[in-house]
Amino acid sequence: MVHAGLKGIIAAESEISLVDGEKGQLVYRGEWAATLAKEKSFEEVVYFLWNRTFPDKKLLEKFSTSLTEARFLKSYQKEILDQLPRNMDMMSVIRTVISSMGDKETTFPSTQQQGIRIVGLVPTIIAYRYRLLNDDSFVEPDASLSHVANFLYMLKGIVPEENHVRALSAYFILTMEHGLNASTFAARVIASTESDLVSAITGAIGAMKGPLHGGAPTGVIDLLDEIKREGSADRVLRRKLENKEKLMGFGHRIYKTRDPRASALSDITSEFYDDEEFKLAHEVENKAVELLKELKPGRNLYANVEYYAAAILRSIELPTELFTPAFTAARCAGWIAHVFEQNENNRIIRPSSTYIGDIPAE
CATH class of the missing domain: 1.10.580.10 (Citrate Synthase, domain 1)
Structure with a gap:
């Protein structure tokens, strides 16, 4: 075989x-x-x-x-x-x-x-x-x-x-x-x-x-930028899911639960809630998980390390390249x-x- x-x-x-x-x-x-x-x-x-x-x-x-x-x-x-x-x-x-x-x-x-x-x-x-x-x-x-x-x-x-x-x-x-x-x-x-x-x-x-x-997790950056422009995570995420688009930064080929690296980065960055980029990342993740459970039940899709990597690298203004x-x-x-x-x-x-x-x- x-x-x-x-x-x-x-x-x-x-x-x-x-x-x-x-x-x-x-x-x-x-x-x-x-x-x-x-x-x-x-x-x-x-x-x-x-x-x-x-x-x-x-x-x-x-x-x-x-x-x-x-x-x-x-x-x-x-x-x-x-x-x-x-x-x-x-x-x-x-x-x-x-x-x-x-x-x-x-x-x-x-x-x-x-x-x-x-x-x-x-x-x-x-x-x-x-x-x-x-x-x-x-x-x-x-x-x-x-x-x-x-x-x-x-x-x-x-x-x-x-x-x-x-x-x-x-x-x-x-x-x-x-x-x-x-x-x-x-x-x-x-x-x-x-x-x-x-x-x-x-x-x-x-x-x-x-x-x-x-x-590079540029797709996550694009997603966060789009939500920032439109001012509504619910509207952007729901539209993407209804159009059968992939939510960048969610799901992992190995992890069938929440990526433990994403969990750790989420915990650490939650302490810096005065940082707008980290605040946005947390709000978008919560809304995305809620919508994924509603629109894709049983799929067990959660934030992966790329999601929080993008949030961190974006916050420190590291160029995508x-x-x-x-x-x-x-x-x-x-x-x-x-x-x-x-x-x-x-x-x-x-x-x-x-x-x-x-x-x-x-």
Whole structure:
């Protein structure tokens, strides 16, 4: 029996995360991902994913310092960013610069220092290139800021609002890892050949670039904009449902209940009700769920992580072309955790295919 796309095929055992779509659960190494997003920093969760334990104060300071030191572009990397065609998309830019990091030190098996170099640098690549294309001067990293706060600082040149940092940090934590998705599988396949970490992450970025995987939640932005223009969530949502249009940001191919990442982001952003974008997102979600139950009974359609991702990225005024790159900046940590796990008990990943072509005459 052929399982197209390997759907339902178990290709690995992993201690990193559990994605249970029927129960609406997301677990990172025995901890609820939602709890981590509410209580831990990005740096703490990355360390936890990579080391199976949370760092004490001294270890966290050392780990955070290493990530901070990894933010700085080398001169050759700046030259690459300056010379790449201006019409090259951001995902291809990230892929190219990360690929250039492959050197004699990035050997098999992968090390945490190699992972730190990648996670630390991706936000700087995005910020440098974005400001370059907008004819703005580069904003050097600020070592006094956290990983997520510094990303926003480099993009805009001003210290970000605390609620924006908290919301984006939660988003980064909740999208850091999500089982054996396409990009993570790509990274593990490459790692299984005993190739280096840079090659594995370069391949993962290539998979993330595809619109079926890392596509930006622009449809949600369009929906929220339409509701804002018309001034009525009920009217817009009801019209779309009656016309059999899909409500962008609702429903998920895995989760048959409310996406636990959306639930966590909803809880966190509900604390910032003075923010008009978050307020609108909550009001629209409540109305959409009400109408979906009325007009599509039994379908169990709820907000997914893309819905609240759009609300957060919209609130911090992140351009839509940076949505997937920002997702990539978060997911790098999960990819690296999987490469480490693959390295620990490696066997080359080599599925079979069924030949359906012609057989030559004997």
